[in-house]
Amino acid sequence: MVPGRFHPQPFRAVTPADYIDRHPNELLDRLRHLVGVSTVNPPGENYDRQTAWLTRELTDLGLRSRRYPLPKAIVQRALPPELQRYPRFNVLGKLPVRGAKRTLHFNAHYDVVPVSGAWKHGSPFSGAIERGWIYGRGTADMKGSIASLLMALRAVRATGARPSMNLEVSFTADEETDSALGTGWLVEHAPIRPDYAIVMEGGEGPTVCCGHNGTLWLEVRVHGRPAHGSLPHKGINALEKMAALIRAFAPYKQMLARRTWRTPEGRLHRPTVNLGGVFHCGEGAKINTVPAHASFTIDRRVIPIERHATAERELRAFIAAAAAKIPDCRVTVHKISENYSCFSEPTHPFFRAMAECVTGVRREETVFNVSTGFNDMHFFSHHLKIPTLGYGPGGVDYHGVDERAEVKELLASAKIYAQLMTTFRG
Ligand SMILES: [Zn+2]
Incomplete structure (x- = not known):
């Protein structure tokens, strides 16, 4: 310098x-x-x-x-x-x-x-x-x-x-x-x-x-038969059928829990299911009537290694099989929406x-x-x-x-x- x-x-x-x-x-x-x-x-x-x-x-x-x-x-x-x-x-x-x-x-x-x-x-x-x-x-x-x-x-x-x-x-x-x-x-x-x-x-x-994750949102409707509340054996109680169906989900949840995927940050990621975020008894419900309708939602989270269509097919098949094992349990399943993973x-x-x-x-x-x-x-x-x-x-x-x-x-x-x-x- x-x-x-x-x-x-x-x-x-x-x-x-x-x-x-x-x-x-x-x-x-x-x-x-x-x-x-x-x-x-x-x-x-x-x-x-x-x-x-x-x-x-x-x-x-x-x-x-x-x-x-x-x-x-x-x-x-x-x-x-x-x-x-x-x-x-x-x-x-x-x-x-x-x-x-x-x-x-x-x-x-x-x-x-x-x-x-x-x-x-x-x-x-x-x-x-x-x-x-x-x-x-x-x-x-x-x-x-x-x-x-x-x-x-x-x-x-x-x-x-x-x-x-x-x-x-x-x-x-x-x-x-x-x-x-x-x-x-x-x-x-x-x-x-x-x-x-x-x-x-x-x-x-x-x-x-x-x-x-993606989402698969379904609604399950359980169809019973109404009857007077004083004669419950004459109806089919949709709420009781729904409760049995919900309990039957245990093996499905266990199966999802076994489906693990390691993410880039090293975390174990699993699909999940949340039952009944919304549940209803349908219209016309009264304390002295056997409930003829019950419905609940399913929030299934789909992880990136799963295929959406397969996840849906698998869940629908599971519900159908579980309902078939419960006497007089008639259900219909409706898709609310889905978002891809x-x-x-x-x-x-x-x-x-x-x-x-x-x-x-x-x-x-x-x-x-x-x-x-x-x-x-x-x-x-x-x-x-x-x-x-x-x-x-x-x-x-x-x-x-x-x-x-x-x-x-x-x-x-x-x-x-x-x-x-x-x-x-x-
Ligand atoms: Zn935002």
């Missing part, structure tokens, strides 16, 4: 992560706005207002954005009459990048579950911040993820960083009911062509979700790239997990057959009182999203 001469410091450009650290309020203000517009589902309130705002946000960030109202005919087919006056919308934004061959899709749902109970800050839609946490319905599930993604896009744009892939962003309806008019509609009808997808929930902290092997380069981003930002080892609950990942993973992961800021008390997200985690997810979209080339 020559004394008296000017030696410039090596120039270090502001990175998206620096930008995020310096502008936390840009994220928090948006999250407070998102939470303040209550998109409670059911019934599906304020979707119009929320999606108009989201579309504008994406446009301001340089994306080609469009809002898709669901056609009336589809809404009428999918929703019960009392919900049809609440319009459904999905938002799609695209950022084509010159020379990029692959496309990365970010997805979040913007609806939230209904509220109840006494909240610490009064309104469940306050967005109040206290000791590093932001409170309100949707902060954890999953408007926090939307705010983190908007922040990531803003930081990338503001710092002149270049996305390494084409980007697609979707904000979808109705995940808290069945997603049929949300992500279910999107993967079937919207002009998307993703090679990889991130559903921004399911994994949080050092944990990245690479799959989830999904799993992507985390050895894929997409997962390696995500692990690098998560570990780079958080300074801790990344873990891949398979979730027992489900989210919208299966629409991309099972339906579109593309590598799909679940990751977002998360939070605590999902669906409960005082739902909240940690500001530190919201910022960390924004950095992880920004890093992935500027480094992973596919």
Whole structure:
């Protein structure tokens, strides 16, 4: 070094992560706005207002954005009459990048579950911040993820960083009911062509979700014969038959418990069955009448190594055989709904790239997990057959009182999203 001469410091450009650290309020203000517009589902309130705002946000960030109202005919087919006056919308934004061959899709749902109970800050839609946490319905599930993604896009744009892939962003309806008019509609009808997808929930902290269980929801109706309550031997008591049938499930449960699968994080994962989340006695039940109807639901969780069709066939056959062994036990079985399980092997380069981003930002080892609950990942993973992961800021008390997200985690997810979209080339 020559004394008296000017030696410039090596120039270090502001990175998206620096930008995020310096502008936390840009994220928090948006999250407070998102939470303040209550998109409670059911019934599906304020979707119009929320999606108009989201579309504008994406446009301001340089994306080609469009809002898709669901056609009336589809809404009428999918929703019960009392919900049809609440319009459904999905938002799609695209950022084509010159020379990029692959496309990365970010997805979040913007609806939230209904509220109840006494909240610490009064309104469940306050967005109040206290000791590093932001409170309100949707902060954890999953408007926090939307705010983190908007922040990531803003930081990338503001710092002149270049996305390494084409980007697609979707904000979808109705995940808290069945997603049929949300992500279910999107993967079937919207002009998307993703090679990889991130559903921004399911994994949080050092944990990245690479799959989830599926569901098979059935209702079993037991048909008896009514009689006067003073002459019970003249009827067939549907409740007693149902009780016997429920008890007969023991060997089925034992069989499921033996069906183990070791997940990437080394946990033993098993299919499960939950009986009678809902059970009914049917109409016309009276204390002095032998019950002629009884019904119960079955929530069968299907693990990724099982085939859905086989699981259903096996369960239906089991019910039929069990009922046949109970005298006068006549049953019918109805399917309520199903969601497919999904799993992507985390050895894929997409997962390696995500692990690098998560570990780079958080300074801790990344873990891949398979979730027992489900989210919208299966629409991309099972339906579109593309590598799909679940990751977002998360939070605590999902669906409960005082739902909240940690500001530190919201910022960390924004950095992880920004890093992935500027480094992973596919
Ligand atoms: Zn959610």
